[in-house]
Amino acid sequence: MGFDTYAPSTGDFGTAWLLAIIVPLIFALVLGIVQIIVTVWVYKNAKKNNIDSPGLWALLCFFIPFPIGLIIYIVVRNGKKKEVVSGGKFCPTCGTAVNGPGFCPSCGGKV
Ligand SMILES: [Zn+2]
Numbered sequence: 001m002g003f004d005t006y007a008p009s010t011g012d013f014g015t016a017w018l019l020a021i022i023v024p025l026i027f028a029l030v031l032g033i034v035q036i037i038v039t040v041w042v043y044k045n046a047k048k049n050n051i052d053s054p055g056l057w058a059l060l061c062f063f064i065p066f067p068i069g070l071i072i073y074i075v076v077r078n079g080k081k082k083e084v085v086s087g088g089k090f091c092p093t094c095g096t097a098v099n100g101p102g103f104c105p106s107c108g109g110k111v
Contacts, residue, residue, distance in 0.1 A: 035062060038070050050097045051077055052105065 039062040046054030061069035080097075089098050089111060096106035104111055 031066065034066050038062075038066055042070065042073050046073070046077070049077055049081065050095070051080055 039058045042061045043054050043058035045051075046057045051057060057073055061073055063069070064072065089100060090096065091098055091104035091107060091109055091111055093104060093109040094107045096104055098104055098111045101111055103109065
């Protein structure tokens with residue numbers, strides 16, 4: 001009685017119900033994987049490009065939905081790259097890009 005008598009008559013409705021659950025689940029899973037890949041990529045890329053606090057950028061790209069976080073990162077990174085080109089100086093202690101003479105933003109050493 002109860003569910004047992006109802007179950008065999010579900011037919012197409014049962015499949016549709018399953019799809020309604022599985023399709024958004026797969027969609028969310030794919031988005032989640034993309035989000036993780038982007039986060040890892042941003043972290044490695046920020047480290048490679050000497051961007052300040054790569055962990056913070058990775059967190060930002062993890063919590064802001066793809067591709068908005070990634071776009072913000074790339075825009076800021078390109079801006080920093082131009083700064084580096086015009087400033088053209090690197091810290092002799094840790095290799096962080098610095099803007100002109102002064103103190104290193106990363107290790108505090110004199111540049
Ligand atoms: Zn330094």
